[in-house]
């Protein structure tokens with residue numbers, strides 16, 4: 444996937460693409476969203492026309508294949524007072540377990556519904572009340588798009604291009620998501636992954652300044668996922684501001700500048716990926732030889748160990764000071780003249796940080 448140099452520059456609309464430039468394109472303050480229920484706070488205002496997929500003047504359209512969020516519902520607060528900002532040219536990932544509130548938040552940012560309370564600014568405007576100012580400048584890839592089944596990808600894109608101001612050429616959009624070879628096949632014959640890519644092409648069509656991607660690689664095979672990552676990076680490097688939700692922590696680790704982990708409608712952790720990860724312990728594990736027990740190690744406190752488990756001969760140590768712990772364990776082993784088989788020294792991954800947060804909060 445390559446959207447071409449000229450196109451990349453255009454995608455950013457000439458905006459300097461430095462990450463975390465300090466200029467906030469998205470500002471979210473004390474944001475709440477409650478579904479259903481009686482009373483003023485329980486009533487949710489929704490955009491009547493459904494959605495706007497890409498920039499330009501494309502009118503909103505319903506989502507035939509999509510999940511319906513309207514209709515009578517019990518009162519439920521899905522977003523419980525969250526705050527964050529996203530800088531121009533930054534890629535911000537919203538992570539969380541199922542039902543954490545990611546899509547509910549994203550829909551508010553996209554202007555598809557009004558928040559119950561709180562404040563949102565996208566490109567300096569309220570995305571719901573000032574939709575006409577925001578919509579032409581954003582691109583949206585919903586979790587489940589809906590396409591007319593009888594059209595081909597080329598026809599679908601041409602249709603959208605027809606009602607989008609300044610749309611990129613259809614062939615270019617198809618090429619950017621690797622669908623050029625499937626452009627004349629009917630949408631109903633596309634695979635799930637190919638439909639996801641068509642959805643991405645539609646979101647790109649209007650050369651958006653801000654791109655919202657709801658689980659963009661769900662259902663894609665490994666090759667297509669990596670190609671999508673490359674395209675996302677190209678867009679980000681060109682200055683496009685991107686908000687992404689994903690269940691793939693590796694994806695967030697690969698792409699995100701900053702992220703927020705949502706849990707039960709609240710932000711449980713947020714910041715630069717390295718900082719969120721660094722806030723969680725690293726691990727050191729090894730097998731002790733016959734005749735040695737964990738009690739033979741130097742006092743664990745002196746090693747900087749904050750917790751440990753043993754399974755048979757295998758010892759697993761948790762530490763916030765990986766280098767110190769590893770050095771002391773290795774020096775000890777050398778002094779004793781023993782080999783620590785299966786030695787594994789590793790920093791926390793985003794996955795471990797995520798599980799730690801989810802587990803920790805569930806236990807409180």
Ligand SMILES: Nc1ncnc2c1ncn2[C@@H]1O[C@H](COP(=O)(O)OP(=O)(O)OP(=O)(O)O)[C@@H](O)[C@H]1O
Nearest residue numbers: 478512513516519521540541542543544545546547
């Ligand atoms: N229309 C609705 N009426 C009532 N509750 C809803 C509605 N839509 C979503 N919810 C609830 O709000 C909560 C947050 O849902 P949301 O789809 O935002 O989560 P998510 O983090 O995107 O989850 P997933 O990863 O499963 O897509 C869930 O408990 C969900 O059941």
